[in-house]
Amino acid sequence: MQNYDYLSRFDPDRFSPENSRSRPPMAFQPFGFSGKRSCVGYRFVFATATIFLVTLLxxxxxxxxxxxxxxxxxxxxxxxxxxxxxxVNKR
Incomplete structure (x- = not known):
């Protein structure tokens, strides 16, 4: 089993140019709207925004x-x- 303790510590040098060269170019994959790393709450956010907009209108x-x-x-x-x-006028 691998030890990932180094990921839980704050290390500002982790993103320095020297350390970034040794990292694979696609290592950072933030949450998005598609693919295997999609955000689990994006459908909820769209539904909530729609309800808010309808209520406002x-x-x-x-x-x-x-x-x-x-x-x-x-x-x-x-x-x-x-x-x-x-x-904007009240109905």
Whole structure:
């Protein structure tokens, strides 16, 4: 059985350039949304966020200020080309 005590100690030199060279390039695999290391709680988070958004939309009316034209800016993630101002009124 292997001893992993060195992993439980704080060692700031573990990530130094010298020590990083000896480590395989794919050694660090953080949690993600797919594959064998997917986060166990991501479905719960999406369900909770959906419920929160629906509750918010049931209680408030959200409108874009002055009915301004929103133009998409395409890239890795599509986003608006400028800030979107909204008004929030209680229903």
């Amino acid at each position: 049931k209680k408030f009316r959200i409108k874009i200020v002055n009915e301004e034209d929103v133009k998409p800016l395409y890239g890795l993630v599509t986003r608006p080309d400028k800030e979107i101002w909204i008004t």
